[in-house]
Amino acid sequence: MSPTDTPLDPPREPQTEPQPGDGTAPAASAALLSVRGLRKSFGTTRVLESIDLTVGRGRVLALIGPSGSGKTTILRCLNGLETADGGTITITAAEADPAAAGATPAGTGTGTELTVDFGAAGGPRDKQLAALRDRSAMVFQNYNLFPHNTVLENVLEGPVVVQRRPKAEVTAEALALLTRVGLADKTDAYPFELSGGQQQRVGIVRALALRPQLLLFDEPTSSLDPELVGDVLRLIKELAIEGWTMVIVTHELEFAREVASEIAFVDGGRIVEHGDPKQVLRHPREERTRQFLHRLLNPF
Amino acid sequence: MTQSNWDLALSALGPILMGAIQGTIPLALVSFALGLVLALALALMRLSRLRWLSAIARVFISIVRGTPLLVQLFVIFYGLPSLGLLIDPWPSAVIAFSINVGGYAAEVIRAAILSVPQGQWEAAWMVGMSRRKALTRIILPQAARVSVPPLSNTFISLVKDTSLASLILVTELFRQAQKVAAFSQEFMLLYLEAALVYWVICLVLSTVQSRLEKRLDRYVAH
Numbered sequence: 001m002s003p004t005d006t007p008l009d010p011p012r013e014p015q016t017e018p019q020p021g022d023g024t025a026p027a028a029s030a031a032l033l034s035v036r037g038l039r040k041s042f043g044t045t046r047v048l049e050s051i052d053l054t055v056g057r058g059r060v061l062a063l064i065g066p067s068g069s070g071k072t073t074i075l076r077c078l079n080g081l082e083t084a085d086g087g088t089i090t091i092t093a094a095e096a097d098p099a100a101a102g103a104t105p106a107g108t109g110t111g112t113e114l115t116v117d118f119g120a121a122g123g124p125r126d127k128q129l130a131a132l133r134d135r136s137a138m139v140f141q142n143y144n145l146f147p148h149n150t151v152l153e154n155v156l157e158g159p160v161v162v163q164r165r166p167k168a169e170v171t172a173e174a175l176a177l178l179t180r181v182g183l184a185d186k187t188d189a190y191p192f193e194l195s196g197g198q199q200q201r202v203g204i205v206r207a208l209a210l211r212p213q214l215l216l217f218d219e220p221t222s223s224l225d226p227e228l229v230g231d232v233l234r235l236i237k238e239l240a241i242e243g244w245t246m247v248i249v250t251h252e253l254e255f256a257r258e259v260a261s262e263i264a265f266v267d268g269g270r271i272v273e274h275g276d277p278k279q280v281l282r283h284p285r286e287e288r289t290r291q292f293l294h295r296l297l298n299p300f
Numbered sequence: 301m302t303q304s305n306w307d308l309a310l311s312a313l314g315p316i317l318m319g320a321i322q323g324t325i326p327l328a329l330v331s332f333a334l335g336l337v338l339a340l341a342l343a344l345m346r347l348s349r350l351r352w353l354s355a356i357a358r359v360f361i362s363i364v365r366g367t368p369l370l371v372q373l374f375v376i377f378y379g380l381p382s383l384g385l386l387i388d389p390w391p392s393a394v395i396a397f398s399i400n401v402g403g404y405a406a407e408v409i410r411a412a413i414l415s416v417p418q419g420q421w422e423a424a425w426m427v428g429m430s431r432r433k434a435l436t437r438i439i440l441p442q443a444a445r446v447s448v449p450p451l452s453n454t455f456i457s458l459v460k461d462t463s464l465a466s467l468i469l470v471t472e473l474f475r476q477a478q479k480v481a482a483f484s485q486e487f488m489l490l491y492l493e494a495a496l497v498y499w500v501i502c503l504v505l506s507t508v509q510s511r512l513e514k515r516l517d518r519y520v521a522h
Contacts, residue, residue, distance in 0.1 A: 079426060080425070081422050081425065081426070130428070130430070133425060133426065133428055134428060137426065137427075138422075138426045140419060140422070140423065140426075142419055144417075144419040144420060144422060144423035144426075145423070146420065146423065146424075146438055147442065147519055147520070148441045148442055148445075148519050149519075157427055157437070158427030158428055158429075161429070161433070161437065162427055162428035162429055162433070163428065190518070190519040191519075192519065192520060206427070207426075210427060210428070
């Protein structure tokens with residue numbers, strides 16, 4: 001990222017830049033995230049059977065599906081919070097992003113491509129999981145802000161303490177981000193003093209400040225009071241329009257239809273159906289997708 | 301109380317307070333500080349993924365909690381010399397009390413670490429922290445808040461337990477009272493006076509505890 005970029009600019013590949021919602025499948029070369037054969041069991045329970053996913057740079061993938069279907073586990077594997085039992089995850093950094101290029105000490109692959117192979121003997125090393133985390137940032141369902149740190153400290157923790165970037169520079173960037181999401185007057189507040197919607201916006205700013213390649217949202221509005229959902233969804237939509245690459249686990253179908261470039265329906269640890277949002281939501285091919293949508297749209 | 305009793309109590313106050321200032325208080329402070337370091341190490345060992353490390357800590361804690369402090373004190377001061385290891389009263393007391401605090405506080409600290417929600421670890425890892433950094437910057441500050449009340453209990457117990465050091469010839473509060481009592485034969489008066497001084501020290505500690513709790517509570521909803 002060049003110094004002239006504003007803090008909210010996503011890392012870009014200069015030549016290819018598919019717009020969200022344009023309906024075209026990204027070229028393989030533009031894939032930012034590529035997941036192949038991802039498997040995961042908890043004890044004897046198989047949570048992920050074999051997940052294949054590709055997300056192009058600047059595109060938004062929404063994962064929908066019943067609870068317990070494995071969609072959150074997919075997200076947690078992408079961020080290295082769960083260690084998959086098999087399969088590979090590849091995240092390719094933008095060529096134009098020297099920070100990301102320098103942040104990949106571990107992992108195989110050439111240049112800015114990082115591949116973690118979970119099937120390798122002995123599993124991936126901690127270093128590889130750390131490298132995976134360097135490239136993505138997660139927004140949690142329950143915010144998980146650090147309660148003993150102020151709003152500003154929450155945002156600075158990663159960039160300053162872990163990434164060791166200059167504090168003055170990061171602070172300016174963090175303040176710009178907080179102002180942008182309407183929290184300029186809350187920088188010195190502690191999380192308990194904020195509403196759920198405000199806390200989640202801090203969670204999003206904390207993720208953005210890490211300058212990730214990929215943003216991961218785990219049901220970002222599920223813990224919010226209904227009247228606070230709108231602000232957070234609007235912010236996520238803005239980020240999508242700006243070209244951030246995102247994977248969003250959500251139950252908000254209307255939001256998914258509007259923001260996502262593609263939707264994957266996950267059930268029983270598999271991707272049952274994957275495609276254009278309108279097609280998946282309006283004209284699902286699979287019976288299971290139809291049943292799920294029917295239940296969600298007709299709860300009574 | 302007669303006039304002569306008052307005079308005796310007053311004149312005994314000097315040596316008793318001296319015992320507190322030179323013996324009881326520094327003994328408690330030094331032992332508590334060392335004990336906390338040991339306790340943190342034991343708590344982390346208990347939480348380690350390495351089973352043998354966890355087992356060592358478990359056995360250590362079990363022995364410390366399962367044997368009387370007085371026996372531990374005697375083993376170190378009167379027992380070790382028979383193995384050729386002669387330790388002075390003061391360091392003997394510090395060793396025994398530190399080990400004792402370590403054993404008890406280890407479980408307090410372990411519980412406090414476990415009380416911090418898993419989501420805090422995950423958020424720390426998400427922003428790129430290693431386990432060590434997550435522990436020191438995110439988990440322990442939150443665990444500290446939870447552990448202040450139980451650790452204060454441990455400290456207050458320790459202050460009173462230091463009276464056992466009188467039995468291995470450490471000049472502290474209770475030993476000073478004993479000396480005056482033996483000399484004057486006014487046992488009731490002097491032991492009550494000693495009890496009163498312990499109580500005042502513990503009152504002060506309770507005040508410190510509630511201040512500390514308030515300070516650490518500044519980021520929690522009330």
